Amino acid sequence: MGEFVAAQPLSSSIGDYLKAVWELAGSGSASTTEIATRLSVAPASVTKMLGRLQEAGLVRYERYRGASLTERGRAEALRLVRRHRLIETFLLEHLGYSWQDVHEEAERLEHAVSDNFTERLAELLGHPARDPHGAPIPGADGVLAAEDSFPLGEATAGRWVRVTRVHNEEAPVLAYLGERGIVPGRSLEVKEVRGLDGVVTVEDEEGVSHFLGGPLACSIFVRLLP
Amino acid sequence: MGEFVAAQPLSSSIGDYLKAVWELAGSGSASTTEIATRLSVAPASVTKMLGRLQEAGLVRYERYRGASLTERGRAEALRLVRRHRLIETFLLEHLGYSWQDVHEEAERLEHAVSDNFTERLAELLGHPARDPHGAPIPGADGVLAAEDSFPLGEATAGRWVRVTRVHNEEAPVLAYLGERGIVPGRSLEVKEVRGLDGVVTVEDEEGVSHFLGGPLACSIFVRLLP
């Protein structure tokens, strides 16, 4: 037992599907349309690809019932996520990219670099634990640090929090937050979390107020300060 | 006149064909089998692709007569060559790759990086004029410095020369030369250029002799020292 099949590298399409399932499914499963929307692809294309991924043992898939990653699929996805996040860090720190531009470039490069490249890059960067958006970088061994923060949208008024992560990859959103200094590491005082529409009001250390819509506030992860 | 077609990025296959024609054709033209051999692809595949490249205005191609690059094709090829050589330089100088390993990685990365990435990388590297093998790096404007050196196989015995370039991308060959210090920048004394088999004997600054077969000696480019 244990067939040794020549592990030819997976195509970049396959890689992006695996990442999509990983991001969307969490511990559950991802639906056809969710995946289709995420990848800007027709649902029919997703159905077909899930069949192939299942065949390749990367995904568990039951018709009409969504897909989840197998161990191999998860390992593959995390390898890509590691590459992606290390590359983003490199682009920002060494090539002077701005916060909102790193994602697009990393989305292509992640499929072209080798393991060798990835580990040498990690070395050059000093083995960072998080990428520029505060997302944890999986280890070369495939271990991903557990998230210990919570969405700003669920904070309680009156408390000081520190931003740990901005979970959003749309460039205009990142540009907006970046300009205002709402980035990982920043401390904020929660002034109000309005029940009826979820708008959150915060004040930064310079006393500047910011108003954040519900969904946006929920994509900003924070930790309580003492 | 001057149609403005949305310049969608060319596939990596197309890019490699253009580079192959550029390298093989020089100012003349490249034959189907030459290209096929270079790209490790069947001749039939080349014929088909040349048809498409011609259609796209990247290549001039006449059946049974070989192909040469159009201005657009040449510009595209040089853009890739620039990326390739800058990436090789980066891999060696910043990621600690060895001389013989940079080519393979660059061959993939060249298709994944953006112009933005390329120019920022050039900046980081200090706008180098040559890559680790001594090959000139085309400018962002597409200008390529003329080669002013000649093959060691054509040198005259008794002269001192400086290695400017090792025009070979096979890893074992590069490893061999690298170990012996026959790399760009090194000075050598030409001891003998044997007519009958082209073997060249040189001595380096430490007095160590090296014997180089004809083809190998012709892939080492040198300049005369005063």
Add this chain to the structure above:
DNA sequence: GGGTATTTTTAGCTTCGTCTAATAATATCT
């Protein structure tokens, strides 16, 4: 200049990843 050898092209097939349109299954609502 005719005959063989080599090179190149054509024809036809394959896989990957995508699409649209039609159909089927599941979910939702009254």
Add this chain to the structure above:
DNA sequence: AGATATTATTAGACGAAGCTAAAAATACCC
């Protein structure tokens, strides 16, 4: 529960890039 709305799958097609085998063109040789 039945009707309707939503979601997912199937069927069929397509372009890109590759392959093999057969046919055609060109090159070489005496």
